[in-house]
Amino acid sequence: MSDAIPGSTPRATDETIRLAKRVVEITGCSRSEAEHYIQGGWVRVDGEVVEEPQFKVGRQRVELDADARLAAPEPATLLLNLPAGANGAEYLRPENHWPEDPSGWRLLKRHFPRLAEAMPMEPGAAGLAIFSQDGRVLRRLQEDGPKLEQEIVVDVDGELAPYGWSRLTGGTSFQGWPVPAFKVSWQSEARLRFAIKAVRPGLIAHLCEQVGLRALAIRRLRVGRVGLAKVPVGLWRYLPVNDRF
Template sequence: MTIYNEESQPKRNFSSKGDGKHVSLNKSYYTNDKKTQSEGMNYNDAGRNYHQPTNEFQQKNDEENTSSGENVRKRRPRIGERVEQTPYNRKYEGNRGYSRTNADRKKSIRPKKKRKPFKQIKYKENIDPNTPIRLNKYLANAGVCSRREADEFIQAGAVKVNGEVITQLGTKITRSDEVTFYDQPVKLESKVYVLLNKPRGFVTTTDDPENRKTVMELVKSACSERIYPVGRLDRSTTGVLLLTNDGDLASKLTHPKYEKRKIYQVWLDKPVAAEHMQMIADGIELEDGEIHADAISYVTEEDLSQVGIEIHSGRNRVVRRIFEKLGYKVLKLDRVYFAGLTKKKLPRGKWRYLTEQEVNMLRMGHFD
């Protein structure tokens, strides 16, 4: 009969789950059990530190092997054990540890990608070079000055055609003629069409005598040609705005006889009554004559203070004056549609070139 007692059984040391260390079942730990207790060392400390050098001679030997470049077999890290590695190319600062050098910081910073400039679109123009054109219009289309200023320069003798000074107003030339302005050759500029989603706080003009911010500051990188806004938006009004150097198209879009759809979204200080909506649709009398909306409706059924209005008139501040006449205050006004152009996928304050299809639509007069 075999009798088992406690001294004949090897003792195991079970660590807690939170310890995260694996305890080896080496027999030497159990044979020297009493010796370990007498020296004040517990099993856990012994299990964790068994791989470290036990005496000065072994520690010195390890240092010599490491400095001599010999391959020293490293202990495989245990599960859950954190392995400290010396960072590459870092400066050791004692108790503060390793700090990154300026060279490391420069390497870690990724250079910003430069935005590619917008490629300007070259639009097709089917124009006969022998078609006559007024001289002042030629200078204006070339970006020299406006038509009124061109008439003044022509009378002053600053313009020559084929080497001869022209002072008579209304003179017509062809595109094949050589024109000089103060002895500098003048050539027609290529047409440019820029669509801007105008933000609040910018004046719709090419030059402001009060030195306020203008819309030209937002499109200064669009082209080198001289462009100007088509129509006007108030300083506090936002939305679709077209800029171009095509004078013929600009006159079509601003002349009253050409019907152009313009849709605005209006935010008011209070809900708009249904009878006032009907009055605006039927027509309302303003100080400069009667005006009526082509269409008007609430934007949502939940908020009756937001209204969408469609109108063809190009009178100054006409939308604001309509609602002010009925006792409402316009908090915000945004033009969302102009002559077939919208601000879809165009953030506030950004611009884009018109597509060839959009330009052909405007030239043919298909504004809707």
């Protein structure tokens, strides 16, 4: 919903000016405030949101959303349900936003540049992939990531080696480092569920190989308290501001 800014009727000439200047003219705000409004996705030109202050307008109708705020938009964190073996960056597009996203975030162009992946998954794995512009989130996951429990399901093939279960749950090492205690259970005859910390690339496949099993497919469902929820494969949702890993 939007309300027209007073005085936002189209100009009578074909002269074009920057959108930021038009917003200043018709609201009386400062140039920096006008740019905040525009970059925050609060300004519409002929009914379409425009986020570029330098956008040229002439006869178009300019409107400001009724609930427009001057606060700078928060940097975004996107949670993608990554298809197996895919390049996550290829899916971080507006058209792949989950329509049922309950976060309340407004979809903005500025949420897509400078996204960095946090806590990369096993090679070829699927499931919860985390991309963020927020230095606080990236720092937290880099520093505290090894302490966060991850929920991972693995489709396996092969036959469990004699005493394999006790070997798997009784403590092991990987690349010369001890693996912290973890939980593992059968979800079905061919699927294991791990609740495990300090996951490094190759660890899950290694744990399976140690007991005579071959990991066919690996899917991450959760990191800390944040999970995929019902996001379909190939789509993403926003991480709400108040949610913490």
